Amino acid sequence: MGRARRARKIASTAAYGGGGLAAASAALGAVGYAVIKGEALLARRIVGTPFDSSPDDDGTYGAGPGEPIEILVLGDSSAAGMGAKHPHETVGGIVANGVSALMGRRVHLTNCAVVGAESSDLERQLAQGLESVTPDVVVIMIGANDVTHRIDRATAVRHLELTVRRIRALGSEVVVGTCPDLGTIEPLAQPLRLLARRWSRDLAAAQTIAVVEAGGRTVSLGDLLGKEFAASPREMFSEDRFHPSAAGYARAAAALLPSVCAALGVWGHDTADRAPEARRGEGVGPVAVAAGQAVKDAGTEVSPTEVGGQARGPRGRWAVLLRRRHDAVPSARNPQPDPSDGAAAAASGEGAAEVGKPVGELGDPR
Numbered sequence: 001m002g003r004a005r006r007a008r009k010i011a012s013t014a015a016y017g018g019g020g021l022a023a024a025s026a027a028l029g030a031v032g033y034a035v036i037k038g039e040a041l042l043a044r045r046i047v048g049t050p051f052d053s054s055p056d057d058d059g060t061y062g063a064g065p066g067e068p069i070e071i072l073v074l075g076d077s078s079a080a081g082m083g084a085k086h087p088h089e090t091v092g093g094i095v096a097n098g099v100s101a102l103m104g105r106r107v108h109l110t111n112c113a114v115v116g117a118e119s120s121d122l123e124r125q126l127a128q129g130l131e132s133v134t135p136d137v138v139v140i141m142i143g144a145n146d147v148t149h150r151i152d153r154a155t156a157v158r159h160l161e162l163t164v165r166r167i168r169a170l171g172s173e174v175v176v177g178t179c180p181d182l183g184t185i186e187p188l189a190q191p192l193r194l195l196a197r198r199w200s201r202d203l204a205a206a207q208t209i210a211v212v213e214a215g216g217r218t219v220s221l222g223d224l225l226g227k228e229f230a231a232s233p234r235e236m237f238s239e240d241r242f243h244p245s246a247a248g249y250a251r252a253a254a255a256l257l258p259s260v261c262a263a264l265g266v267w268g269h270d271t272a273d274r275a276p277e278a279r280r281g282e283g284v285g286p287v288a289v290a291a292g293q294a295v296k297d298a299g300t301e302v303s304p305t306e307v308g309g310q311a312r313g314p315r316g317r318w319a320v321l322l323r324r325r326h327d328a329v330p331s332a333r334n335p336q337p338d339p340s341d342g343a344a345a346a347a348s349g350e351g352a353a354e355v356g357k358p359v360g361e362l363g364d365p366r
Contacts, residue, residue, distance in 0.1 A: 054080040057087035061107045062100025068108040071096055072135035074125045079113035079141035083243030094253035095260055102261060102268045118145045119156040122163040135172045137263050143179025147199045161210035173263035174216035177256055178204035181223040201295045208291035208302050212319050217303035219259050220294040221252060255299040258324040270325040282322050286315035
């Protein structure tokens with residue numbers, strides 16, 4: 001069964017409230033729980049000492065007139081910034097700085113992410129965040145703990161979809177960084193690494209389907225740090241060899257920033273909702289097909305669109321897949337960039353183009 005079909009099955013099961021744990025357990029039985037458990041214990045011994053906490057990155061970034069843009073961050077340790085040493089090194093801090101630089105306005109960041117969180121914790125985090133802010137955009141990074149804790153994927157996806165629907169009902173935008181490819185983590189040995197890769201990629205594809213169906217957009221984090229980790233593990237990953245370092249978080253933030261800006265309607269370098277470019281492998285197609293392709297190419301955005309004025313086709317919800325050109329993120333040494341930088345960056349942005357024409361129709365990945 002291809003990844004697009006597996007993702008459709010997981011997302012459909014989530015929509016109808018079922019679960020796929022029995023099937024997953026049966027598949028895993030062929031490898032053996034004993035082997036997997038042994039490899040997991042070995043990985044825990046290899047991974048360094050966990051950090052006590054993550055930086056507190058709540059606060060106002062940048063400067064400028066008018067009310068600040070409100071960004072709310074939900075998710076797990078990657079969203080919380082575990083492994084970073086300073087607030088402006090977290091994904092939330094970097095994205096807030098980037099939006100401020102492009103808009104010439106202040107950005108207020110509220111981070112409710114919790115280390116160790118699973119998708120089932122998102123609704124509680126959202127409720128906590130809404131006690132103090134009404135966000136313009138919500139950034140979510142979730143999924144890794146659902147994989148490592150062997151949470152039923154359909155159940156995890158259902159929690160994420162419900163959270164996204166509630167956010168959209170408020171009129172807020174949503175950008176979800178999907179589950180990273182855990183097969184790139186060096187301390188994991190075979191066969192655990194191979195299984196982790198398949199589980200995390202299948203979850204990421206199913207997350208994409210659910211989020212787009214709920215009206216949000218996703219960015220594939222996939223093996224974003226894979227090649228860089230192999231070349232420079234001490235630079236891209238923190239001391240525990242599991243969580244990203246400041247450089248690793250900057251890489252993830254650079255992938256998310258253009259999509260956050262697009263969601264907010266911020267003019268910048270490839271931040272407009274535009275027609276896909278076939279020469280770059282972009283296109284419009286059924287959401288399950290787009291989801292299957294996105295997990296193979298980190299940094300790919302998938303969002304809902306229409307074809308001929310219709311949101312759905314014979315194979316489900318229409319989605320547009322874009323590979324946005326990533327903005328350079330503000331320097332970690334300058335947590336409050338000069339607002340004048342935003343004008344220069346915005347001046348170089350590309351104009352908006354009509355989205356929804358089936359330019360470069362997506363093929364079905366296998």
